[in-house]
Amino acid sequence: xxxIDSNADSDAGTDVDPDDLSLSDAERDALHELQLGIEHVHRxxxxxxxxxxxxxxxxxxxxxxxxxLREADHEEWATELRDDHLPTGAISDxxxxxxxxxFSTEFLEEVDTFEASVRAELADGVDHVxxxxxxxxxxxxxxxxx
Numbered sequence: 001x002x003x004i005d006s007n008a009d010s011d012a013g014t015d016v017d018p019d020d021l022s023l024s025d026a027e028r029d030a031l032h033e034l035q036l037g038i039e040h041v042h043r044x045x046x047x048x049x050x051x052x053x054x055x056x057x058x059x060x061x062x063x064x065x066x067x068x069l070r071e072a073d074h075e076e077w078a079t080e081l082r083d084d085h086l087p088t089g090a091i092s093d094x095x096x097x098x099x100x101x102x103f104s105t106e107f108l109e110e111v112d113t114f115e116a117s118v119r120a121e122l123a124d125g126v127d128h129v130x131x132x133x134x135x136x137x138x139x140x141x142x143x144x145x146x
Contacts, residue, residue, distance in 0.1 A: 021122075021123050021124060021126060021129065023122060023123060023129065027122050028129055028130060028133075029130075030122075031118065031119060031122055031123060031129060031130075032129070032130040034115055034118060034119075035115065035119075035127070035128065038111060038112065038115045041107070041108060041111055042108070045103060045104065045108055048099065048100055048103055049100060051096060052096035052097060052099070052100050055090055055096050056096065059086060062081060062085065062086060063086060065081065066078045066081045066082050066086070069081065
C-alpha cells in the first residue's frame with residue numbers, strides 16, 4: 001500500500017502518477033464509481049447525524065413545552081407529552097443515537113473497509129486515481145499552452 005499525502009503538490013515529487021498504476025480503463029472506472037458511491041454514503045451519514053441533532057433539539061423544545069403546559073395548568077397534555085411522546089423512539093422504538101451507531105458500525109465501516117481493500121488491490125491503495133489523472137492532464141495542458 002502506497003502512503004500518499006493527498007494534499008501534496010505533484011511538483012514536490014510526492015504525488016503518484018496515476019498512469020504508473022497498472023489499472024485498465026474498466027478498473028479505473030469501477031474504482032472511481034465505487035469511491036463516488038462511498039462519498040455519497042458519507043454524505044448520507046452526515047444527513048443522519050443532522051437528523052439526530054435536529055430531533056434532539058426538537059425533543060428538548062418539547063420537554064420545555066411540557067414544563068410550560070404544567071405552568072399553564074394543562075397537566076393532562078403535559079403528562080401525555082411526557083409519557084407518550086418524549087420517551088418514544090424515532091423509528092421502531094430506536095432513538096436516533098442508536099440509528100447513528102448502527103449505521104456507522106454495521107454499514108459505514110463495512111463499506112469503507114471494502115472500498116479500501118478494492119483500492120489496495122487495484123491501485124496500490126492510491127485514493128482518487130481518476131482525479132489525480134485529471135489533475136496531471138490539466139497541469140500538462142497548462143504547461144503546453146504557455
